[in-house]
Amino acid sequence: MKYVLGHKNPDTDSIISAIAMADFLGDGYMPARSGDLNKESLFVLNEFGIESPELPELNEVEGFVLVDHNQEAQMFDGLDKSKIEMIVDHHNLGGLALLSPIFIRIEPTGCTATIIYKLYKEAAREIPENIKKLLLASILSDTLNFSSPTGTEADKMVANEIARETSIKIDEFAAKMFKAKSDLTGMPISRVVSADYKEFEMGKFNVGIGVFETVDPAPALERKGEIVEAVRELQQEAGVDYIFFAVVDIVVDMAYLIMPTDKEKEVATAIFKGDLEDDVLKIPGVVSRKKQMVPSLQKYLENV
Amino acid sequence: MKYVLGHKNPDTDSIISAIAMADFLGDGYMPARSGDLNKESLFVLNEFGIESPELPELNEVEGFVLVDHNQEAQMFDGLDKSKIEMIVDHHNLGGLALLSPIFIRIEPTGCTATIIYKLYKEAAREIPENIKKLLLASILSDTLNFSSPTGTEADKMVANEIARETSIKIDEFAAKMFKAKSDLTGMPISRVVSADYKEFEMGKFNVGIGVFETVDPAPALERKGEIVEAVRELQQEAGVDYIFFAVVDIVVDMAYLIMPTDKEKEVATAIFKGDLEDDVLKIPGVVSRKKQMVPSLQKYLENV
Numbered sequence: 001m002k003y004v005l006g007h008k009n010p011d012t013d014s015i016i017s018a019i020a021m022a023d024f025l026g027d028g029y030m031p032a033r034s035g036d037l038n039k040e041s042l043f044v045l046n047e048f049g050i051e052s053p054e055l056p057e058l059n060e061v062e063g064f065v066l067v068d069h070n071q072e073a074q075m076f077d078g079l080d081k082s083k084i085e086m087i088v089d090h091h092n093l094g095g096l097a098l099l100s101p102i103f104i105r106i107e108p109t110g111c112t113a114t115i116i117y118k119l120y121k122e123a124a125r126e127i128p129e130n131i132k133k134l135l136l137a138s139i140l141s142d143t144l145n146f147s148s149p150t151g152t153e154a155d156k157m158v159a160n161e162i163a164r165e166t167s168i169k170i171d172e173f174a175a176k177m178f179k180a181k182s183d184l185t186g187m188p189i190s191r192v193v194s195a196d197y198k199e200f201e202m203g204k205f206n207v208g209i210g211v212f213e214t215v216d217p218a219p220a221l222e223r224k225g226e227i228v229e230a231v232r233e234l235q236q237e238a239g240v241d242y243i244f245f246a247v248v249d250i251v252v253d254m255a256y257l258i259m260p261t262d263k264e265k266e267v268a269t270a271i272f273k274g275d276l277e278d279d280v281l282k283i284p285g286v287v288s289r290k291k292q293m294v295p296s297l298q299k300y301l302e303n304v
Numbered sequence: 305m306k307y308v309l310g311h312k313n314p315d316t317d318s319i320i321s322a323i324a325m326a327d328f329l330g331d332g333y334m335p336a337r338s339g340d341l342n343k344e345s346l347f348v349l350n351e352f353g354i355e356s357p358e359l360p361e362l363n364e365v366e367g368f369v370l371v372d373h374n375q376e377a378q379m380f381d382g383l384d385k386s387k388i389e390m391i392v393d394h395h396n397l398g399g400l401a402l403l404s405p406i407f408i409r410i411e412p413t414g415c416t417a418t419i420i421y422k423l424y425k426e427a428a429r430e431i432p433e434n435i436k437k438l439l440l441a442s443i444l445s446d447t448l449n450f451s452s453p454t455g456t457e458a459d460k461m462v463a464n465e466i467a468r469e470t471s472i473k474i475d476e477f478a479a480k481m482f483k484a485k486s487d488l489t490g491m492p493i494s495r496v497v498s499a500d501y502k503e504f505e506m507g508k509f510n511v512g513i514g515v516f517e518t519v520d521p522a523p524a525l526e527r528k529g530e531i532v533e534a535v536r537e538l539q540q541e542a543g544v545d546y547i548f549f550a551v552v553d554i555v556v557d558m559a560y561l562i563m564p565t566d567k568e569k570e571v572a573t574a575i576f577k578g579d580l581e582d583d584v585l586k587i588p589g590v591v592s593r594k595k596q597m598v599p600s601l602q603k604y605l606e607n608v
Contacts, residue, residue: 090405097399097505099599104397104410122426201401295403 002085003032003056005076007069009197010034012041012141012177016134017067017112018053021088023131024119029065032056034076038195040181044137047176048130068112070096070104073199073206088115091290095201110148110155113138117158129166136162136170137177144213144250145174150291175215178250182214189223193230193245200294203302205241208234211289217249221256221280228279232260242267242301248287255286255293271296306389307336307360309380311373313501314338316345316445316481320438321371321416322357325392327435328423333369336360338380342499344485348441351480352434372416374400374408377503377510392419395594399505414452414459417442421462433470440466440474441481448517448554449478454595479519482554486518493527497534497549504598507606509545512538515593521553521560525584528562532583536564546571546605552591559590559597575600 004022006014010033018031031053037045045052056064058078065086071094072081081096086103090112107115113135120127127135139159143151146159163170184192197210210231212220220227227245235243242264247256257272258280259265269276274283286292308326310318314337322335335357341349349356360368362382369390375398376385385400390407394416411419417439424431431439443463447455450463467474488496501514514535516524524531531549539547546568551560561576562584563569573580578587590596 092402092405093397093400093408095399095401096397098396099602101394101396101410101412101594103412104408106405106408108405108407290405298403 001057001060002029002063002065003061004029004065004067005032005034005056005079006067007074007198008034008076009195010037010041011068011196012038012044013111013113013138014068015041015053016044016138016141017088017116019050020113020116020131020135020138021065021067023128024116024123024125025065032076036191036195038181039183039187040141040177043177043180044134044141048133048137050130050134067116070094070106071200072096073201088112088119090115092294107154108152110151111139111142113142114152114155114158117162118154132162133166133168136166136168137173140170140174141177141181144287145171145178147250147253148288148291150288178213178215182216184219189226190230190233192220193227193234197234198289199238199240200298202298203304205301205304206239207297207301208238208240208243209289209293209297210234210243210245211248212246213248213250213287215249215251217247217254217256220247224258224278224280227258228260231258235260242297244268244293244297246286246289246293250287253285253287255283257281257283267297267300271300305361305364306333306367306369307365308333308369308371309336309338309360309383310371311378311502312338312380313499314341314345315372315500316342316348317415317417317442318372319345319357320348320442321392321420323354324417324420324435324439324442325369325371327432328420328427328429329369336380340495340499342485343487343491344445344481347481347484348438348445352437352441354434354438371420374398374410375504376400377505392416392423394419396598411458412456414455415443415446417446418456418459418462421466422458436466437470437472440470440472441477444474444478445481445485448591449475449482451554451557452592452595454592482517482519486520488523493530494534494537496524497531497538501538501549502593503542503544504602506602507608509605509608510543511601511605512542512544512547513593513597513601514538514547514549515552516550517552517554517591519553519555521551521558524551525560528582528584531562532564535562539564546601548572548597548601550590550593550597554591557589557591559587561585561587571601571604575604 004018006018022029022031033053063085070089089106090109200207231245245258272283274281308322310322326333326335337357367389374393393410394413504511535549549562576587578585
C-alpha cells in the first residue's frame with residue numbers, strides 16, 4: 001500500500017491535502033492521517049460527507065507521499081524515509097536529506113491545497129465536486145479566511161474560483177469552521193496544547209511550538225494555569241529545549257504566547273514587542289506560526 | 305541583479321539550465337556560471353551561437369535561482385542562502401534548510417533541462433529556437449545519449465520532440481559533443497581532475513567525487529600517475545575525508561575509479577565489484593555519479 005500523509009498533529013490542510021492528493025494520484029494511493037483530527041477538520045469532513053482517513057499501517061507500507069510537511073521531525077513516527085516518493089508542500093525546506101531524487105513540488109502559497117489544485121489543472125484533470133469543496137475549506141483554514149499574512153494571490157484566485165463553481169459562501173463557511181475549531185468542549189487541556197504542535201530544529205536547539213487558533217480566546221486564557229502545567233509536561237515528554245504555546249485570536253489578530261519558564265520569556269521578549277504579564281506575552285498582529293513565529297525564533301536561536 | 309546559477313564546476317546541463325531558466329523567468333534574471341566551462345559546454349554554446357555566461361557579481365546580487373543543484377556544498381562560494389528564491393533540480397535533496405518557503409521543483413528526470421521544458425509547456429510559453437536546441441544538448445549530455453541509467457521516458461520524449469522540430473540528428477550531434485568533452489588537449493591534469501568535481505556530505509564524512517566522461521579513456525589512463533598526484537592535491541585543498549576520481553568510458557559503460565589512498569580503496573572494494581589494479585578499480589556498467597556512485601557510497605558511509 002502507498003500512503004499519502006500529512007504531518008503529525010494534523011491540521012485541516014494536512015488532512016485535506018492527503019485526501020485530495022491520493023485522489024489525484026489515483027490507483028494504489030490511499031490517504032492517511034499522522035495523528036488525531038482537530039474539531040475543525042472533523043467538521044469539514046462531516047459537512048461534505050467524507051470519512052476520516054486512518055493511521056497508516058507501517059508494516060504494509062510500500063511508499064509514502066508527504067503533503068504539507070518536509071521536515072523529519074514532523075513525519076509520522078516510524079516512517080522509513082527511503083520510502084518517500086514525493087513531497088508536495090508549502091513550508092520552508094527543513095534540512096531533509098534523501099539518497100535518491102524524487103518528485104518535489106514546494107511553493108510559497110498559503111496552503112498545500114492550492115498547489116494540488118494547480119496539479120489537477122496542469123494535468124487537465126477534472127476535480128471531483130467534493131474534493132473541490134475540501135480544497136476550498138483547506139485554503140480558508142490555513143489562511144484564516146485571508147486574515148493571515150500567509151495567504152497569497154494564488155490562494156485567493158483558487159478559493160474564489162471554487163466558491164463560484166460550488167456556490168459555497170466563503171465568509172459564512174469560514175465562520176462555521178472557525179467556530180468548530182474554537183470549541184473547547186470535552187477537550188482535556190493537554191489535548192488543546194498538543195493538538196496543533198510542531199517541532200523544529202533551530203541552530204543547536206529543538207523547539208516545540210503549539211498553536212490554538214480561536215474566534216474567542218477567553219475560555220482558553222481563563223485556564224492559563226492549567227495550560228502552563230500542560231506545556232511543562234509536553235516539554236518534558238518531547239525533550240525540546242524551548243517550548244511555546246500560542247492562543248491565537250483570529251478575529252482581532254492577536255497571539256497570546258504562553259511560556260513555561262524564564263528561558264522562553266527571555267527569547268520571546270527579545271524578539272517580539274508586546275506586553276508580558278506573568279507567563280503570557282500578548283503580541284498584536286501575530287497569527288502565523290509559519291510566517292511570523294518560526295522565522296523570528298529561528299533567526300534568533302541560530303545566532304545565540 | 306537576480307542570477308540563475310548552476311553548480312560549481314558546471315557541466316553542460318548546469319550551464320544550459322541557467323541560460324534557459326533565465327529566459328523562462330524573463331526580465332530581471334540573468335544566467336551566470338559558478339565556474340569554468342568544460343569543453344563540451346563550450347562546443348555546444350559555440351555551435352548554437354550563444355555566449356558563455358559570466359560569474360555572478362556577489363555585491364550586486366538581489367536574488368538567486370538555483371538550477372541543477374540544491375546542496376550548499378555545490379553552490380557558488382559566498383552565496384547568501386537567504387537570497388535563494390527558487391530551485392529547479394533533478395538531484396536528491398541534500399539537507400538544505402531555509403528560513404522561508406520558496407518555489408521548489410525537483411523531479412527525478414535525467415536532467416534539469418527536461419523540467420525547464422515542462423515549465424515552458426505548462427505556462428503555454430513558446431520556447432525560442434536556440435533555447436530549444438540547447439535543451440536537447442543538455443538532455444543528451446546528462447543522459448550520455450540515453451546510455452546512462454539516469455535517462456527517463458520524460459527525457460526521451462522531450463529529446464525526440466525537439467529533434468523533430470529542429471531537425472537535429474541526435475546520434476550525430478551527441479557524438480560530436482562527447483568528442484569535444486573527451487578532448488584532453490591543452491588541459492593540465494589538475495583541470496581534468498577538478499573539471500567535473502562535486503562534494504557531498506555522507507554521514508559524518510565529506511566526500512569529493514570527480515568524473516571525467518570520455519569516448520576514449522586511453523589518453524587519461526596513460527597518465528594515471530599524474531592523476532593520482534592531482535587527486536591527492538585536490539583532497540588536501542578541499543579537506544575532504546574521502547576523494548574518488550572516475551574516468552568513465554561512455555562507449556562501453558565502464559568506470560575506472562582512481563583512488564589516492566588505501567582508505568578509498570577499502571570503501572570502494574567493499575561496495576563495487578570490479579578488478580583492483582594498483583590505484584584503479586575497474587567497474588563495469590557504472591557510468592553515473594548521481595545514480596550509481598553517490599547512493600552506494602552514501603549508504604555505506606552513513607553506516608560506518
